[in-house]
Amino acid sequence: MPEVLVVGESGFLSQAMLKAWGSRAQGLSWREALHPSQLAGAQWVLNGALDPRQMSELLSPEEDFDLQLAQKAVEAGAHYVMLSTRKVYDRAAQWGAREDDLAVGQDVYGQNKAQTEARIREVVPEDRLLIARVANVVGPERVPGRRSFMAMMLGSLADRGEISFNMSPFVRRDFITDRFFADSMKGLVESGASGLVNVGSGQPLMTGELAMALLEGFGQGSFRVTDPRVFDEFWLDVSRLKSWTGLEADPESVRELCREEGRKLASG
Numbered sequence: 001m002p003e004v005l006v007v008g009e010s011g012f013l014s015q016a017m018l019k020a021w022g023s024r025a026q027g028l029s030w031r032e033a034l035h036p037s038q039l040a041g042a043q044w045v046l047n048g049a050l051d052p053r054q055m056s057e058l059l060s061p062e063e064d065f066d067l068q069l070a071q072k073a074v075e076a077g078a079h080y081v082m083l084s085t086r087k088v089y090d091r092a093a094q095w096g097a098r099e100d101d102l103a104v105g106q107d108v109y110g111q112n113k114a115q116t117e118a119r120i121r122e123v124v125p126e127d128r129l130l131i132a133r134v135a136n137v138v139g140p141e142r143v144p145g146r147r148s149f150m151a152m153m154l155g156s157l158a159d160r161g162e163i164s165f166n167m168s169p170f171v172r173r174d175f176i177t178d179r180f181f182a183d184s185m186k187g188l189v190e191s192g193a194s195g196l197v198n199v200g201s202g203q204p205l206m207t208g209e210l211a212m213a214l215l216e217g218f219g220q221g222s223f224r225v226t227d228p229r230v231f232d233e234f235w236l237d238v239s240r241l242k243s244w245t246g247l248e249a250d251p252e253s254v255r256e257l258c259r260e261e262g263r264k265l266a267s268g
Contacts, residue, residue, distance in 0.1 A: 217262025
């Protein structure tokens with residue numbers, strides 16, 4: 001049995017984690033993970049599965065897959081890792097959000113994750129629970145149905161030859177690459193981390209910088225702003241992440257990833 005089980009094996013973040021761990025990890029579908037024998041012998045269980053209902057409706061404890069999986073991990077004697085989100089933080093706390101800031105959820109998705117965090121803390125021993133509150137992760141995201149910032153830019157550029165923003169390109173947000181995310185999760189697990197940990201860069205980038213880098217790599221296309229509003233700016237304090245792992249994100253890696261994704265899109 002590999003020491004790490006990654007649940008939701010086909011997901012974007014799960015794929016990044018499986019690549020980082022290599023043969024030390026095994027991927028499972030969410031259905032497989034709930035079978036009693038699947039978690040036996042695992043040291044760590046990481047949940048990368050996402051119930052799409054979390055985006056639009058508040059779920060009850062009986063509908064909470066993270067809670068069900070956490071209970072299975074406890075029964076198997078494993079550590080449990082929940083992937084939460086920066087959207088648990090109150091809007092007023094988003095700029096430099098720390099793990100001890102108010103976290104009640106700023107939208108339905110954030111509220112679901114905040115409730116799940118609380119439920120899981122009641123069933124998983126403190127020293128065996130790691131909750132990672134993740135910033136915006138970018139990578140090879142041209143996946144049907146994916147609605148992330150990067151996926152929508154790639155889709156728009158591929159379909160219409162343009163990137164369209166309904167916000168100011170000067171809006172600043174905390175971005176990390178899928179590789180840095182996976183390396184961070186690997187580092188946290190290997191250091192035996194527990195508790196709440198922000199996983200981000202701690203260095204906000206202007207959203208327009210990512211769009212310009214993507215267009216640079218693509219070699220053509222236009223950029224359009226339909227509404228120059230400034231909203232949802234955030235960055236995460238990552239002191240705990242650095243303390244546990246020693247890792248520090250390089251903003252240039254995000255820009256270079258966008259250029260590379262643009263080149264890949266141009267080459268077909």
